Structures are given as structure tokens and as C-alpha cells.
Amino acid sequence: MAQQVLANKTKETIDISSEQAKLIKKNKRKEILRQFSLLSILVLLIILFSVTTASFFSVDNFTNILRQVAVTTIAAIGVFMIILLGDIDLSVGSLYALIGVMAAFVWQGTGNTVLTLLTALAAGAIIGFGNGFITAKGKIPAFVTTLATMGIARGIAYIVTSGSPIGIVEPGFTIFGTGYVGGIIPVPVVIMIVVFILGSILINNTRFGRYIYAVGGNAQASHWSGLNTNKIRIIVFTIAGLLYGLSSIILAGRLGGALPTAGQGAEMDAITAVILGGTSLSGGKGKISGVLIGCLIIGVLNNGLDLIGLSSYWQQVIKGIIIIAAVLYDTKSKNKN
Amino acid sequence: MSEEVLQMQNISKSFSSVKILEKVNFDLNKGEVHVLIGENGAGKSTLMKILTGVYPKDEGEILLENKESGLLEPIEIPNPNAAIQLGINMVFQETNLLEEMTVAENIFIGYEPTKNGFLDKKAMYNQTVELLKRVHLNISPNALVSSLTAAQRQSVEIAKSLSHNGRILILDEPTSSLSEREVRTLFAIIADLKAQGVSIVYISHRMEELFEIGDRITVLRDGTFVGTLNVRETNEEEIVSMMIGRKLEDTQNNSNRGKRINYSKVAFECKNVTIGDFKDKVDLKIHSGEIVGLYGLVGSGRSELAQIFYGIDPIQKGTVEKAGKKISIRNPEQAIKHGIALLSEDRKKYGFIPGKSIRDNIVLMKLRELSYFRPSLKEETDIAVKYMNELKVAASSEHQSISSLSGGNQQKVVLSKILAMNPDILILDEPTRGVDVGAKAEIYDIIYELAESGKAILMISSDLPEILRVSDRVVVMHDGSIKMDEANVDLSQEKILQAALS
Structure with missing residues (x-):
């Protein structure tokens, strides 16, 4: 299409030095390389663990990894949209706990599976709306809002359960955590794929997706261009909350109930994946495919290090080092531009 | 001593x-x-x-x-x-x-x-x-x-x-x-x-x-x-x-633009509007096809007035009318709906989304009129290319990042974004700030053409030769009130500056 446009133009409009053209080409190459380098890290890790452990390279283990990353990936897509706005969400893990507990109570009270599922989704969306509303209308940094809701949600989850788990023993519900489609693909993986596809369409192929990038790139200019930045912010937080609700269902399904301790540190896993995926914390820049790859890298790393027999303490150290390395690489390549 | x-x-x-x-x-x-x-x-x-x-x-x-x-x-x-x-x-x-x-x-x-x-x-x-x-x-x-x-x-x-x-x-x-x-x-x-x-x-x-x-x-x-x-x-x-x-060369430009035509239709009018903490009331009329040059030194309240018209700052006192009808503007979204567009004096801060392509920036405001899903991609490209050609944006393609353009070309892209909305009333705050001489002349031509096509234009500028060259009527502000409002006939820089300093 670019050539066609060029042909349309009169000569005087093409007032661009070959040097500048080269630079643009170079930047494009770099962007492709970046996406590629992320993928190559993933492939490298897979090869590494396949060579060093006997049990890593198998269909069963891969299915296992995918199931393990599903919860994080679904939530991370929500967190991704929030970070794309230039905001952040620290309440993810606590919301897992609170949403799960609320759903479990509805299950205990009614025994209705559909109602239980709807409760989880609605609770997520409403709390997400609250986060967005307070952040946008109150002009409070999202860091502060969600730091507060993180504490509130976790606290309520403990208060109403007195700290003990509540079981949901209903195959119609636990199927979301442990079931298989066609006997091979885990249900959480199917949900993850559907969410990823819908998320990709929303981010890349709709007007709203473009608005998210615009607000994250320059909120003031977006406002001056007539975008309702508050509304956009609130909708993004609501969608993210809905996705946390979905993650909560899978988590509760897998555990066979709700725990007030569920999801400790889940927000950090999601944020880590988003950053690893190349999304800029200052907003306006990032790709949803990067989020998926980021989640897979963490999943492979967790699984592989487990198989090698490395303690979970060491795993945390290694994950931390990888985050710093990834962000260093990111800022370095930005500075070169 | x-x-x-x-x-x-x-x-x-x-x-x-x-x-x-x-x-x-x-x-x-x-x-x-x-x-x-x-x-x-x-x-x-x-x-x-x-x-x-x-x-x-x-x-x-x-x-x-x-x-x-x-x-x-x-x-x-x-x-x-x-x-x-x-x-x-x-x-x-x-x-x-x-x-x-x-x-x-x-x-x-x-x-x-x-x-x-x-x-x-x-x-x-x-x-x-x-x-x-x-x-x-x-x-x-x-x-x-x-x-x-x-x-x-x-x-x-x-x-x-x-x-x-x-x-x-x-x-x-x-x-x-x-x-x-x-x-x-x-x-x-x-x-x-x-x-x-x-x-x-x-x-x-x-x-x-x-x-x-x-x-x-x-x-x-x-x-x-x-x-x-x-x-x-x-x-x-x-x-x-x-x-x-x-x-x-500037005094030669002291044109008789003010004699150009007789305006009949008032496109935009504000009555008894106060700016910030200033007490004086501002009355201002802009006709269709007219270019009103608004001059004032820093702190005179000219940009603040523009921001009231565009819904950035709330209107405290007074009314705003479009074509004789009272309108309420509480945010830029409403201003745009009423056909009012503003080109900000601070391009970087309020004008464009850095790192995004020329096309994405041009269509940003227009998106709401295009279809919700991506098939509008071709439409978007058409709009972007149309304005890039009309305004002679020098770039390799509509995919080039706006951040890599010169100031003049960035300004043309931001102007394209506004023109794509086909507004009736254009407020241009320092339209040639940080723009080189060649692009300046091109932007003036664009402004003339827009007026020719019947748009009402309020051009704010700190550049006296620019005010004299472009305006049909010159309005001068000082301390939040209008000190001068005259057709641009035989006006001089001295006269304008004296009004601005008084």
C-alpha cells in the first residue's frame, strides 16, 4: 500500500532524505527483531530445559504448562490494557481471593452453578469499575487506588471467611479448572485462547483499542482531541476486572473452592509478564502478542526450574534478574532511537 | 554614582x-x-x-x-x-x-x-x-x-x-x-x-x-x-x-485584507465572557469567511479565551453563541460536536500522540465517524493521504511516526486532524510557532483557503507581521479585556502594540 501512496504524491511532497528513509527502515527492522528476540528467548528456554531434563519435552508437560499459565495470561491481558493507558493495577491477586469467596458464598446459598459463575464475573467487573471510577474521576494515581483496593479486598476475604477455605464441590464448576475439551485440551487453555483472540480484536481492530493507545501515548492531547479519557479509563478497568473474574473462576475450579489466601502475588506475575512482553510502563506502547509470549516465558521458566529441582526461592531470584535484563534491553534499544 | x-x-x-x-x-x-x-x-x-x-x-x-x-x-x-x-x-x-x-x-x-x-x-x-x-x-x-x-x-x-x-x-x-x-x-x-x-x-x-x-x-x-x-x-x-x-516587507504586507468582503453571517459570538480572575467582560464576533487576528502579550488572556471556547476551561460568566444560537460547551467533545476546533499553541503537549504514525494522528478525532471495526483501515488511509497531499506534508508515507517529522510538518498533521472534522469555526493558537519560513507561507495559504470556503477563523498570534498579513480584522487583548477591535485597514504594528501595552 505504501508504494501506491508514494506514486500518488507529487514530487515536492516527497521531500525526504535517503538517510531519513534508511532510519525508518532500520527502526522497523528493530521492531521485528524485538518481537523475534522475545520469541527466541522462549525457544531457547524450551531447548535448554529439553536438553537438561528428561521429562520436560513431552505433550503432557506442555499441556501442563499451558494450563498453569492460563490464569495469569487471562489476568495479564487485563493488566496489559491498564498499563497501556499508563496506569497500573496492584489489586489482581486480592481480587482473586475476594471474587472467589463471593462466588463460593453464592454457591453455598443457592447451589446454582450459573449464578455462581455470573457472580464471579459481575463482582470482577464491578470492582474493576470502582478502581477505574476512583482513578479517573478522583484523579488519583492508579497505583494508589489499586494499592488501597488490594488491601481492602484481601481484608474482606479474610473477614467473611474467618480465614478458612470454602469448598465448591460441583463438577459443573470445577470443570473450569480441571476439565478437558475433547479429552485433550484443558478448559482453562481454551478460555485463555478465546480471551486472547477477543483481546487481540479489541486492541488491534476496534476504535476503542486505538483510543487506549492514544490516551496512553498522550492523555492531554487525547482530551484535546475530544476523547472522553475518563470513560475510556473506566471501561478498561472494568474489562480488566471482568477478566480477573474469569481467572478467579478457573482458580477456584482448580482448587475446588475459594481461599482467602488465593492469588498471593498474582499481580506481580501479571505485571512481570506484561513488562517482559515489551509493554512500556509509561503507556501507549506494547503488543498483546508480547503479553502471551511473556506469560509463556514465565510458565516455561517455572516449570523447567521445578523439573531441574531448583528451589522456589532460587526461582524468584532468577525471575527478578530476567525482568531487569528485559527492561534494560528495552530502554537501551529505545535510547538508540 | x-x-x-x-x-x-x-x-x-x-x-x-x-x-x-x-x-x-x-x-x-x-x-x-x-x-x-x-x-x-x-x-x-x-x-x-x-x-x-x-x-x-x-x-x-x-x-x-x-x-x-x-x-x-x-x-x-x-x-x-x-x-x-x-x-x-x-x-x-x-x-x-x-x-x-x-x-x-x-x-x-x-x-x-x-x-x-x-x-x-x-x-x-x-x-x-x-x-x-x-x-x-x-x-x-x-x-x-x-x-x-x-x-x-x-x-x-x-x-x-x-x-x-x-x-x-x-x-x-x-x-x-x-x-x-x-x-x-x-x-x-x-x-x-x-x-x-x-x-x-x-x-x-x-x-x-x-x-x-x-x-x-x-x-x-x-x-x-x-x-x-x-x-x-x-x-x-x-x-x-x-x-x-x-x-x-512587513509594512507592504499591511494589506487591505480588511476591505476584502462584507460579512453578513455571524458564525460565532461570545457575550460578557470573563477570563480567569480578570473582571472585564469580553464580547467577540466572528463572521463566516472571516479571519480574526487576536493579538496580546503573555498574560493577556488570549489563549485562556480560546480554551473557554473549546471547553478546556469552564465558562464562568457570559454566553457563547453559534450562528445566533446559544450553545453550551463543557468539554472538547461538545465543542467538536458544535463544529468548533482548536489548534493548540503547544503541539507537543496537546497536539499529537508521540510515536504514533501520521495516519493514526490524523484520523484520531475522525475515528468516531468511521466504522467501529478495522475495515475502516482503507478509509483511514484515504483520509490521511488526502490531507497529507492537500497540506503538502513532507513524509515518506502515512506510516511514518509523527515524532520524526519537522515542526512544520507536525503542525500540518495536527491541522489535518482538525480539518478532517470539517469544523465551521477554527481557533488557531499560534499556528506557525516553531515552523520554518517555507511552511509558514504554506500554512497562511491554507488559512486563506479555509476562510474562502466560508469558515470562521480566530487566529491567535504573538507575531505582529503575521497578524497584519493574515487577519481581516484585528482584536487586541490586555489584562483579560479587549482593547481594540478594528478591520485590518491601514493598521500598523505600532498601533496594535500600543493597544496591547495600554
């Missing part, structure tokens, strides 16, 4: 190959008030920023009186701290005080008196009392800055500069946010400081003040030194003509 304390000789400064100052001279006597005057962009601020160590100079020499020998010696001022050590202080329009700290803490920040390694709060308190006396300020040293008025804050800033044994004090538009009574107090402080041997550089646009407190006046124009005069030996006309200079 004209004892010189400072000489700045042949000071030059460029920013990325644009000359801001060229061989400017400025000197200062002990205990005098030396007024620095010039239009917006004449180089006053840059010259003072060099003196206070904010910018390094490219060329020239700064000589400062040695406190011991009393002789002038060449010095270097590598950073703001060095300026303070030398006794050179600047009080900005927006004060730099820390809101949640006390007056005493603010005055001594970075230079706190200590005793045995601990803060000597008593000494700090007592010294502050002394300093506040010198600036006629009757407040407690323990008062929080956040509780002070704008005038009091300014006095605290002056006291702060005195605490560093300041001998040169630069006041940048010090009266712009003061009431008449507060101005009197400030002038009394200045008189006191003069008597104590402090030299003052006074930057202001208010003519009457200059004659009241100035001893000498230096005029800058387009980054060059025009001359230094004794205030007692000059008059307003002479200063204004020095500020403008005689430029033949």
Missing part, C-alpha cells in the same frame, strides 16, 4: 541552529532598575537564563564586579547555583517555593544555618524576621507557603534572594498577578532595595510601570540588541517603534 556591577557583552545563543540571541549587550549599574523589554520571543528570557546559569552562552563575555576590589572581572556562570553564589537571583512569574514548607524553611533551603551539625532553627527564625522586614512582609516565618497569597509568595522569593546577599535581582513580569495595592507595595520594596544598593533587572510589558520605576531601558528585538535609553529621555512611541523596528 553610576557604578557598574554587571556587563554582558556580545552574548549569542542558538538552539539547534536557530539563533535566539545575537551579540546582545546589557549592563547594570549599582542600585538601578534596568527595564528589559521586547515582544514575545525577543530573547529576554533567554538572556536572563544565561545570566542565571540555566543556559550556557555560545559567545560573548560576562563581567561582574569583584566584591573586594570593586573592579569588573570576567566570570563564568556554569549553573544556577553558581549564579546564586555570585549574588544573582531571579524571581519567576510562577514562584518556585515549596508549598508545604514554612517561609523560613523555603528561604534557607540548601543553605540552612547549623549549630553543632544540627539545624539552628532559632538563627533561621531570627534571620527570616529580618529579611521579611526588608520586603515589607508582616507574616510569621513559620507560616506555610501554601497559606500565602501570590503577592506574598513573590515577596518571600525576593527575601530568599536577599538571604544569599543578592546584589542583582531579576524580576520577570512581577506585577502580572498582583492587585493595584500589591503593586504599590512591590514598588516600595523595589525603592528600598535600590537604596540598599541592589540592582534590579525588571522585565515587563506594562508601559506605565516602566516609566514609574525604571531608570534605564534596554530593548531587544528578534534576539538582537536595539538600544539602551534613559527612561527620563524617552517616550512610549520611541520604545514601541524600537520594539517593532522598520521592516519594509
Whole structure:
């Protein structure tokens, strides 16, 4: 299409030095390389663990990894949209706990599976709306809002359960955590794929997706261009909350109930994946495919290090080092531009 | 007793190959008030920023009186701290005080008196009392800055500069946010400081003040030194003509655009609108097909007026009408719906989304009219390419990032974004700021064409030749009220500037 446009133009409009053209080409190459380098890290890790452990390279283990990353990936897509706005969400893990507990109570009270599922989704969306509303209308940094809701949600989850788990023993519900489609693909993986596809369409192929990038790139200019930045912010937080609700269902399904301790540190896993995926914390820049790859890298790393027999303490150290390395690489390549 | 304390000789400064100052001279006597005057962009601020160590100079020499020998010696001022050590202080329009700290803490920040390694709060308190006396300020040293008025804050800033044994004090538009009574107090402080041997550089646009407190006046124009005069030996006309200079090509442009056509249809009108804290009411009419040039110096309220029309700032008093019908504009979204568009004076901040492509920026506002899902991609490209061609945007393709374009081309992209909405009323705030000469002429042609097609245009500009060249009617603002509203027939730069300074 670019050539066609060029042909349309009169000569005087093409007032661009070959040097500048080269630079643009170079930047494009770099962007492709970046996406590629992320993928190559993933492939490298897979090869590494396949060579060093006997049990890593198998269909069963891969299915296992995918199931393990599903919860994080679904939530991370929500967190991704929030970070794309230039905001952040620290309440993810606590919301897992609170949403799960609320759903479990509805299950205990009614025994209705559909109602239980709807409760989880609605609770997520409403709390997400609250986060967005307070952040946008109150002009409070999202860091502060969600730091507060993180504490509130976790606290309520403990208060109403007195700290003990509540079981949901209903195959119609636990199927979301442990079931298989066609006997091979885990249900959480199917949900993850559907969410990823819908998320990709929303981010890349709709007007709203473009608005998210615009607000994250320059909120003031977006406002001056007539975008309702508050509304956009609130909708993004609501969608993210809905996705946390979905993650909560899978988590509760897998555990066979709700725990007030569920999801400790889940927000950090999601944020880590988003950053690893190349999304800029200052907003306006990032790709949803990067989020998926980021989640897979963490999943492979967790699984592989487990198989090698490395303690979970060491795993945390290694994950931390990888985050710093990834962000260093990111800022370095930005500075070169 | 004209004892010189400072000489700045042949000071030059460029920013990325644009000359801001060229061989400017400025000197200062002990205990005098030396007024620095010039239009917006004449180089006053840059010259003072060099003196206070904010910018390094490219060329020239700064000589400062040695406190011991009393002789002038060449010095270097590598950073703001060095300026303070030398006794050179600047009080900005927006004060730099820390809101949640006390007056005493603010005055001594970075230079706190200590005793045995601990803060000597008593000494700090007592010294502050002394300093506040010198600036006629009757407040407690323990008062929080956040509780002070704008005038009091300014006095605290002056006291702060005195605490560093300041001998040169630069006041940048010090009266712009003061009431008449507060101005009197400030002038009394200045008189006191003069008597104590402090030299003052006074930057202001208010003519009457200059004659009241100035001893000498230096005029800058387009980054060059025009001359230094004794205030007692000059008059307003002479200063204004020095500020403008005689430029033949511009006076030729003093066109008769004002005679162009008779306008019948009022496209936009505001009645009894007040701006910010100003009390005067503003009435303004713009006809279809008319270009109204709005001139005013910094702080006159012109950009604020534009922002009220566009719904950025809420309207406090008065009404806005479009084609005779009263309309309410509470945010830019509504303004756009009413066919009002604004090109901001600060492109980077409010104009575009950095890092995004030309196309994405052009269609940003238009997206709401296109289909929700991506098949509009072709439509978007068509719109972007259409405006890129019409406005002659120099770029390799519509996919190029806007951040990589020159200022003029960025401005054309932002203008394209607005034109794509097909507004009836266009407010262009400094449309050629940071734009090179070639692109400037192109932007003027675009503005003419838009007027030709029946759009009502309000062009805000600080550039007098531009106002005279482009406008059909010229409106001049000062202190939030309209001082002049005339057809652009036989108008001169002098006349406009005098209205803006009155």
C-alpha cells in the first residue's frame, strides 16, 4: 500500500532524505527483531530445559504448562490494557481471593452453578469499575487506588471467611479448572485462547483499542482531541476486572473452592509478564502478542526450574534478574532511537 | 554614582541552529532598575537564563564586579547555583517555593544555618524576621507557603534572594498577578532595595510601570540588541517603534485584507465572557469567511479565551453563541460536536500522540465517524493521504511516526486532524510557532483557503507581521479585556502594540 501512496504524491511532497528513509527502515527492522528476540528467548528456554531434563519435552508437560499459565495470561491481558493507558493495577491477586469467596458464598446459598459463575464475573467487573471510577474521576494515581483496593479486598476475604477455605464441590464448576475439551485440551487453555483472540480484536481492530493507545501515548492531547479519557479509563478497568473474574473462576475450579489466601502475588506475575512482553510502563506502547509470549516465558521458566529441582526461592531470584535484563534491553534499544 | 556591577557583552545563543540571541549587550549599574523589554520571543528570557546559569552562552563575555576590589572581572556562570553564589537571583512569574514548607524553611533551603551539625532553627527564625522586614512582609516565618497569597509568595522569593546577599535581582513580569495595592507595595520594596544598593533587572510589558520605576531601558528585538535609553529621555512611541523596528516587507504586507468582503453571517459570538480572575467582560464576533487576528502579550488572556471556547476551561460568566444560537460547551467533545476546533499553541503537549504514525494522528478525532471495526483501515488511509497531499506534508508515507517529522510538518498533521472534522469555526493558537519560513507561507495559504470556503477563523498570534498579513480584522487583548477591535485597514504594528501595552 505504501508504494501506491508514494506514486500518488507529487514530487515536492516527497521531500525526504535517503538517510531519513534508511532510519525508518532500520527502526522497523528493530521492531521485528524485538518481537523475534522475545520469541527466541522462549525457544531457547524450551531447548535448554529439553536438553537438561528428561521429562520436560513431552505433550503432557506442555499441556501442563499451558494450563498453569492460563490464569495469569487471562489476568495479564487485563493488566496489559491498564498499563497501556499508563496506569497500573496492584489489586489482581486480592481480587482473586475476594471474587472467589463471593462466588463460593453464592454457591453455598443457592447451589446454582450459573449464578455462581455470573457472580464471579459481575463482582470482577464491578470492582474493576470502582478502581477505574476512583482513578479517573478522583484523579488519583492508579497505583494508589489499586494499592488501597488490594488491601481492602484481601481484608474482606479474610473477614467473611474467618480465614478458612470454602469448598465448591460441583463438577459443573470445577470443570473450569480441571476439565478437558475433547479429552485433550484443558478448559482453562481454551478460555485463555478465546480471551486472547477477543483481546487481540479489541486492541488491534476496534476504535476503542486505538483510543487506549492514544490516551496512553498522550492523555492531554487525547482530551484535546475530544476523547472522553475518563470513560475510556473506566471501561478498561472494568474489562480488566471482568477478566480477573474469569481467572478467579478457573482458580477456584482448580482448587475446588475459594481461599482467602488465593492469588498471593498474582499481580506481580501479571505485571512481570506484561513488562517482559515489551509493554512500556509509561503507556501507549506494547503488543498483546508480547503479553502471551511473556506469560509463556514465565510458565516455561517455572516449570523447567521445578523439573531441574531448583528451589522456589532460587526461582524468584532468577525471575527478578530476567525482568531487569528485559527492561534494560528495552530502554537501551529505545535510547538508540 | 553610576557604578557598574554587571556587563554582558556580545552574548549569542542558538538552539539547534536557530539563533535566539545575537551579540546582545546589557549592563547594570549599582542600585538601578534596568527595564528589559521586547515582544514575545525577543530573547529576554533567554538572556536572563544565561545570566542565571540555566543556559550556557555560545559567545560573548560576562563581567561582574569583584566584591573586594570593586573592579569588573570576567566570570563564568556554569549553573544556577553558581549564579546564586555570585549574588544573582531571579524571581519567576510562577514562584518556585515549596508549598508545604514554612517561609523560613523555603528561604534557607540548601543553605540552612547549623549549630553543632544540627539545624539552628532559632538563627533561621531570627534571620527570616529580618529579611521579611526588608520586603515589607508582616507574616510569621513559620507560616506555610501554601497559606500565602501570590503577592506574598513573590515577596518571600525576593527575601530568599536577599538571604544569599543578592546584589542583582531579576524580576520577570512581577506585577502580572498582583492587585493595584500589591503593586504599590512591590514598588516600595523595589525603592528600598535600590537604596540598599541592589540592582534590579525588571522585565515587563506594562508601559506605565516602566516609566514609574525604571531608570534605564534596554530593548531587544528578534534576539538582537536595539538600544539602551534613559527612561527620563524617552517616550512610549520611541520604545514601541524600537520594539517593532522598520521592516519594509512587513509594512507592504499591511494589506487591505480588511476591505476584502462584507460579512453578513455571524458564525460565532461570545457575550460578557470573563477570563480567569480578570473582571472585564469580553464580547467577540466572528463572521463566516472571516479571519480574526487576536493579538496580546503573555498574560493577556488570549489563549485562556480560546480554551473557554473549546471547553478546556469552564465558562464562568457570559454566553457563547453559534450562528445566533446559544450553545453550551463543557468539554472538547461538545465543542467538536458544535463544529468548533482548536489548534493548540503547544503541539507537543496537546497536539499529537508521540510515536504514533501520521495516519493514526490524523484520523484520531475522525475515528468516531468511521466504522467501529478495522475495515475502516482503507478509509483511514484515504483520509490521511488526502490531507497529507492537500497540506503538502513532507513524509515518506502515512506510516511514518509523527515524532520524526519537522515542526512544520507536525503542525500540518495536527491541522489535518482538525480539518478532517470539517469544523465551521477554527481557533488557531499560534499556528506557525516553531515552523520554518517555507511552511509558514504554506500554512497562511491554507488559512486563506479555509476562510474562502466560508469558515470562521480566530487566529491567535504573538507575531505582529503575521497578524497584519493574515487577519481581516484585528482584536487586541490586555489584562483579560479587549482593547481594540478594528478591520485590518491601514493598521500598523505600532498601533496594535500600543493597544496591547495600554
